[in-house]
Amino acid sequence: MNSIFLLIAGLGFMALGFFIYSKFIAEKVFKFSEDFKTPAHEFNDGIDYVPSNKYVLWGHHFTSVAGAAPIIGPAIAVIWGWVPAFIWVVFGTIFMAGVHDMSAIWASVRNRGQSMGFIVGKVIGGRARALLMVVIFLLLLMVNTAFGTVIARMMVNTPSSVLPVWGALVVAFIIGQAIYRFKLSLPIVSIVGVIALYALIWAGPQVPLALPTEMMGMSSTGWWILILFAYAAIASLLPVWMLLQPRDYINGLQLFIGLGILYVSIMLFAPDVVAPAFNENMPNGTPPIMPLLFVTIACGAISGFHGLVSSGTTSKQINNEKDIRFVGYFGAMGEGMLSLGAIIAATAGFATLADWEAVYTAFGKGSIGAFINGGGEIINQGVGISKEISVTMLTVMAALFAGTTMDTGVRLQRYIVQEFGEIYNLPALKNGTVATLSAVGICIGLVFGTGGDDGAGGLTIWPLFGTTNQLMAGLTLLIVSVMLLRKGIKSWYTLLPMAFLLAMTVMALLIQLQSFYAKEQWLLLVLDIIILIASILVSFECVSVLRKEWPSKEKEAVK
Template identity: 35%
Template structure:
């Protein structure tokens, strides 16, 4: 079954790449290999520089594949592995990949400008500002949700905590080797990879860093992200991202090999219930709430920003756009497929390992296996229970991953530590880069205050104030929210999907007004745009009325306020969209 799913997914993606993808390239984007890209027309050998399409693919994929495609599917499997897999495949095919590809190509046609800029051009300047407000809120929620997921995992697993702390040390050493010594690149890389492997092995053999107190872990994370955001990028961020890319590719290769050779049936229920208790222990209807759970594996608004921020400036040829923008999104779908496969095949093996704790916590493991509806009601609670100690969504993934690697004779604990480092390295990377970016976004958002009060602006825009504000707000949300990371994750994913719907609205306007595409191909863009907008809007309304009231009192006001503001801005944006549909500017592109 594992091999079947992975091979089928690969065939599915390859088939649609060459059919649907090529049709989009031909009939919607009308990619022309002879038309020079911004990498040539605006070349400055720094930001604008043509890159080999395979190199750009790797770089783009490494930028878009973080912890998101792992955590979301690992939460969604409580609906059963089949609905999660179907949303990853079809969401990716009909929405996510179109979103990524069109954002990239619209940006290419606008001299590599960002998708916010394009939305401002096509749908009015307020659309650009709305985009930026969303980005800021999304980042605050990322800080909170990722702190929660990492805290849940690391507090229960000293192996992973030790490995991830040692990995940071390895990254600092790698930074010194790369930039402060004259060692050849290959030798620095070999030493970096050996140190990374060393971090995993030490974590596995001698897990000497233990911190069962989750609140203390949150505090350490806050201190870490404030400091990391203030350090020069060569010191920690760049070398750690570089080592991360080895973990990413290594993890994908090892996991695919193990999944193909596991020949294991799925012991996880295929389908549990339409309204399984997924988010905050509340019955969560699959539609519309699935995009609040699975974000990046199927669709992510951040991809449009990455694609239009850096990738579009380096695309060497319009015909490479499909491979880079569309193909990388398919690759991310493959990554989520592997996550679901490992949990589907080995998730119950993990439960059997803690059978006594599950029974002691008052759950019936035998019934969980035989009664899918019962599993839908208690599955998330079992995964997130601190008494049982699986370690939340990341915990069930890393432990299932460890079991899957055991098929190719890797000891379970070592495999679990590798999976844990894979996930936690991305979570920590995302945490501190997000905090750094939230600082920039905050400084940009408070710019209008300068006209009113220069003194207040100077205080708010101070880099330490802006950085501490974002980190502490995230900390407050997760610490006061009673460790309810699934609620915060849903809030983050909702904001992220709204970002995606803005990008899709922008892309649809571009396709209709600039590309003058009509008929079926316009529908191929418009239908997913409206399906996405409606789904996410309804999901956020559901979130506001069902989830926000059951969160901790301190969280209610902030989270509720975020959601209401997002909904209002979303309606405003739709108004901008319809207003510009028939009468907006025609752009040179």
Template identity: 35%
Template sequence: MNALTLVIIAILVLVLAYRYYGCFIAAKILVLDPNRETPAHEFEDGHDYVPTNKWVVFGHHFAAIAGAGPLVGPTLAAQYGYAPGFLWLLIGAVLAGGVHDMVVLFASIRHKGRSLAEIAKDEVGRTTGAAASFAVLVIILMTMAGLAIVIVNALFKNAWGTFTVTATIPIAMFIGVYMRYLRPGRLAEASIIGTILVLLGVAFGPVIKASIWAPLFTFSETQLKILLPTYGFIAATLPVWFLLAPRDYLSTYLKIGTIAALALGIFIVRPDIQMPAFTVFTAGGGPIIPGPVWPFLMITIACGAVSGFHALISSGTTPKLVDNECDVMVIGFGAMLTECFVGVMALIAATALHPGDYFAINTSAAVFPSLAAMGYTVVDLPQLSAMVEEDVAHRPGGAVSLAVGMASIFAGIPGLKGLMAYWYQFAIMFEALFILTTIDAGTRVARYIVQDLFGKFYKPFGQINWWPGVIFTGAVVSFAWGYLLYGGNISTIWPIFGVANQLLATLALCIGTTIILKQTKSKKYSLVTFIPMVVMFITTVTAGSMSIVITYLPQGLLANAALMVSMIVAVVITVVDSSIKWYRFIRKEEGK
């Protein structure tokens, strides 16, 4: 199978889905109103509620939802072969993920920019609201820890990569000031300046690596596990326009440009997919994901197909920035399909590596010999390590194998082979930016939720702009996910993150079904959220139960098992409570 075939299929499916299915939902089901005042205008405060150009909001939203998930998930799922991941990305994004993101964003705008938990309380009841609040807090903590561990594995003892990623922070602050005070409205101008500065950061990386400044950007895993939560705390307390929005905006178009360049590279190089369509691990027993392809594929690939974390962004920072309600389709549905394409590119980059090289990167030195005995021997890995100037063997987590795959494709373009080390570090920065933007937005959303919770006991906490509350709750959230990060690794965090993420997606689709039932005259329209909700509920509860029985209890991971059970119970409560409300509502409507 040639990679070009997969790219063409993906583009056709996603473009047609946006043009027809997205428009159908916007016009017939949600009935978007361009004249309705959005929360950004109603509560404009210059800090959290700021009417913003739709393409800037698209950039922020895409950057926030497209963390490491659409990069790491498909890369890890490549152990099953290229076909399962490719099919799930397209089907999931069109029929579940795009609908999920668009409906939740619409619901939050109609509920004055309130969080998913508050919407659940209003639309279903206090029980579901409480269950949603618990689920949201758990998924945020697991998401921040799960994604941060990926960046730790990619940047430790990597002065070049760390310098490049760090440089994006002051660059974003400068662009924020530039767009707000120096040259307001000059988006194209700011984009060009910001992009040039970011690329200069990559170019100067090897200079820093070889200089006396290198120790300042060389960190151990432990140091990075402390620095990342500290960064999350600072980013979550700063005004949106100063760091979050401009860095998300810049990184989004850099990411989209990179994915477009990768697609172009695939058109030029036309690499063959080295991984078979299905591997022997589809039945289970894989070295990266121990379970079978169903249900574990659908919790491994979340972002890129359907992800509950997106509901936090769609009911967190994004609805407070939307200028016009009709922008919901571009931002909600469009960003999700764009993320799906990112996932497809990541899958191609991973599966273009020889299977032996892929498994050598994504497994530990202790595990790989058993795979070599099965025929998965190293082919090009020593040469690849030499070309990128880093030892890439046995660095699990997906980020490194993806960067190597991307660099290999770019290096295959005539005249660019000598720049493979630059392509590799650029790819690492590319992945790290996805993660940092998710940390920015996720920590901020968690702060909103904790402020709402504390506000029930002490009213000033409920005021989003009360600075003592902002600082205190930001510190609480950052410490909580930082604690999980400090004591965890990719094998202990990612599985429970996947289950928690998809259970939250189930919960969000459940609430979306309630809203559509109440809003539309034709109750059959609720099937657009009800069907994916049922599929995700069955799949994720099965995966969670299997993880408890097969993995957590045998290994004595009682805390993981307890957290998994509590998440499943919270979602079951939501589904049952909502089903009762649906039945009563439909009976009432039929009686009129």
């Protein structure tokens, strides 16, 4: 199989999804109205609530939800074969991810920009809210600690990425000033910003930067983790227009260009996919494809973390409700396109099947390294960019994706802590600085408290990310379904994906329970049980409301 076929087929199906399916959902199901006054206008405070250009906001949403997961998940899941991964990414993006992101933004916009945790309290009840808030907090904890560790290790392993990653912050700050303070032309600012970012990528290998291997008794990885969380804490308190939004926007453009270079390289180099379509020679210990495929590839097909971003930061910046389709659906589609590139790089970036099998010796071994090295080889062969610069570019892509997600994740965790303060009337937690320090302190405590200073603790609870993430997606769709039903709107387009996701994820959680018990991983076992029970109880609460609402609303619709 030639990789060009996968590329054209995947992009073609996604384009049909955007131009046909998303238009149908936007107009016939959610019925977006340009006359609705969005929270960005109603509560405009210049910090969190800011009416934003839809293209700039798309950049924020796309890069915040993408992270490293849409690369890592597919690069691992191809161990089962490229066909299952390809089908799930393409059709999951079209019928699930795009609808999920649009629906979460819409639900939050129609509820004063509040988070899904807060919305469930209004739509379902207080018990469901308390349970869901626990799941949300654990999910954000997984994302922030893992991505902090992943970025730190990237900068240690690839010193050429340090200058571009941190230099991007300076570029983003200048862009924020240019757009909002000086009102300069967005196209001109965008072009100059992208050129500056690629100049930094070119300069990275010329000026590699590295911290000392050990400093004051701590490894360089540990220091990078502390620096990253210190930065994320400061960034989460700044107005979104000053750093977060422009950083996400310019990174989104740069990352799309990088993805375009990879796609063009595939078209020119036309490498064959050496990995099997369905792998019948899997390494010992590889878990069953059903249901693990659907939680291994979360981001890139559908992801509950998207619902947190959609209802946490994106909804507070929607200028016009009709912008939701472009920002939400196309933002999710951008992540699907990244996952498509990861599948091709991890299956066609090898010379032979033997080379591929040498990397995929166990479940999880392929991961991000297969994407970076495979993609670097394709770019080098396709457009002639040196392997060193190609690898640096893809490493920076992954680090910037992870960094923007971490930025947003810490801000979202601050929101959750503040919402806890409001719910339980704890004045100290309502304070932004206290909430941020609490959120970051818990993350750092997990990283260093459950492991050494090499960051291993940051990945302690990551094995639960896939299942927790997909449970959150299913629960978000369930909450939106209740909202639609109460408005007299048939909710099959959200209920069917919800039912599939919850079924696959509960099965995966039960399989993980058995695995954690056998390996005596007690912390993961306890958290797995907590997440499973909380999610089942929230589901019961939602289903109870659905059963009460369905008959009456159906009759109203008939009338």
